[in-house]
Amino acid sequence: MELFIIYIYINSKHNNYNQIYFIQNLHFWKNEMPENKVIKYFSLIEAWAWCDICSEMVNIRVNKNEIKAGLKMSIYTKEHKHINPYPDLEDTDDFSGQEHTIYLYINDNYDITGVKSFFGDSPSMSEVGAGIVEAGGEVRIPIVVKEVSPMSVQLGMLSIDEFKLLKVCDGMNSVQECAEISQKPIDKVEEMLVKLRKKGLVKVIKRTSG
Ligand SMILES: [Zn+2]
Numbered sequence: 001m002e003l004f005i006i007y008i009y010i011n012s013k014h015n016n017y018n019q020i021y022f023i024q025n026l027h028f029w030k031n032e033m034p035e036n037k038v039i040k041y042f043s044l045i046e047a048w049a050w051c052d053i054c055s056e057m058v059n060i061r062v063n064k065n066e067i068k069a070g071l072k073m074s075i076y077t078k079e080h081k082h083i084n085p086y087p088d089l090e091d092t093d094d095f096s097g098q099e100h101t102i103y104l105y106i107n108d109n110y111d112i113t114g115v116k117s118f119f120g121d122s123p124s125m126s127e128v129g130a131g132i133v134e135a136g137g138e139v140r141i142p143i144v145v146k147e148v149s150p151m152s153v154q155l156g157m158l159s160i161d162e163f164k165l166l167k168v169c170d171g172m173n174s175v176q177e178c179a180e181i182s183q184k185p186i187d188k189v190e191e192m193l194v195k196l197r198k199k200g201l202v203k204v205i206k207r208t209s210g
Pocket of ligand 1: 051052053054055058082083085096100102117
């Protein structure tokens with residue numbers, strides 16, 4: 001990202017259009033950068049993840065051993081409770097000063113593949129998939145009904161991709177979000193969900209977006 005901006009800056013010296021593009025990007029970059037970032041150190045990662053509730057990047061350090069232990073050949077979900085130290089006091093809709101949770105989905109490469117922010121124990125059903133689907137549209141939310149151990153992969157009962165997908169079917173993600181977090185194409189995810197449903201491991205709840 002920084003290199004990209006420097007590149008545009010160098011080019012902008014010769015070209016007005018690029019100059020505007022550069023300024024727009026810089027503006028966007030400085031004000032709010034919803035793109036999650038990770039710096040990987042020897043024993044830990046430092047993540048900046050966009051919290052929808054804070055409307056800020058939240059800084060979280062996670063020990064690599066914690067991730068390795070939680071991955072189990074899959075995705076690790078890091079739970080981080082926090083409050084926004086600088087909520088907008090004039091905005092009556094800003095509740096970010098109250099404690100809330102951000103979930104980071106971290107893959108085996110220590111990259112963040114998904115982020116969720118919510119109050120309480122989990123996002124409400126009406127929040128899942130909101131923003132992706134138009135009002136009145138259908139949101140499909142896969143939920144694990146039977147936990148499986150990594151052993152089922154070793155025994156050839158599940159593929160590694162199916163196992164990974166199950167891990168993100170935590171009831172907090174729509175089918176599309178599951179595809180993004182597990183970094184698989186949506187048609188592949190749909191295919192796997194059919195198989196997993198037949199095996200009685202997952203159910204897909206349908207909800208109309210409000
Ligand atoms: Zn927050």
